[in-house]
Amino acid sequence: MARDQLRDFVERIERLEKEKQEIADFIKDVYGEAKASGFDPKILKRVIAIRKKDLAEWQKEDAVLDTYLSALGMVADA
């Protein structure tokens, strides 16, 4: 068993995971700042998820969602 090699891999992964966690904490801080500025973190997350998609694709999905919701009487007919 190449002990040093194993230890090197383990410690490299641990350093990277620590960095990743720090950035995750920064992201949480920014959502906190946004909330303190009056923005809704939950809606902000939806915006960011939508921006990851192709906008036209998202708009098409949203239109289909509206037809389903109105077919179920949950929103006024689109």
Next chain:
Amino acid sequence: MARDQLRDFVERIERLEKEKQEIADFIKDVYGEAKASGFDPKILKRVIAIRKKDLAEWQKEDAVLDTYLSALGMVADA
């Protein structure tokens, strides 16, 4: 160590997990049926998620989302 008692707990949990998996498979089947009938499973999932929420609460969120998206120029002004 109460061997029989441990085995009983393990086997009860395993039976219940098996039942739960069977129902998860049924749900997948229904989504498959819906897809075959021309419905979009992804949108159907969103409908079901929305129906778990208070409708007025969801409509308020959706309106806020629209204002964020139009503020970012992603949709025409609400």
Next chain:
Amino acid sequence: MARDQLRDFVERIERLEKEKQEIADFIKDVYGEAKASGFDPKILKRVIAIRKKDLAEWQKEDAVLDTYLSALGMVADA
């Protein structure tokens, strides 16, 4: 839009999801009973996860884990 068909799919999925949630709650109850009987739910979950695997496969993995841990000085040499 086949409104009745859509409603049927939605309601079938919702009924199945409700059943699935009930079974998940039963599972939680059994873990609660096991805990009250002195068993550790976290370890019980590991046992159940191991029983889903091929036992020989798990034993091989566990032996490899021991060699890694002892190579890192975390356990006495296997």
Next chain:
Amino acid sequence: MARDQLRDFVERIERLEKEKQEIADFIKDVYGEAKASGFDPKILKRVIAIRKKDLAEWQKEDAVLDTYLSALGMVADA
């Protein structure tokens, strides 16, 4: 709606999420390197998960697991 402020929050979060994803990709690369060097990524992950815990705590859990497994006849008596 403070459009610029909203855009600033969105873009800051997106930059941080991009950084986080890059680090996640680096981690995947290191696991790939470890695999190419003959280490088992799945076991490596278990080692890293164990190193996040208090070692004595993990050893105690592992001993309890052994007693459960031998009570169920899955391993020779501890």
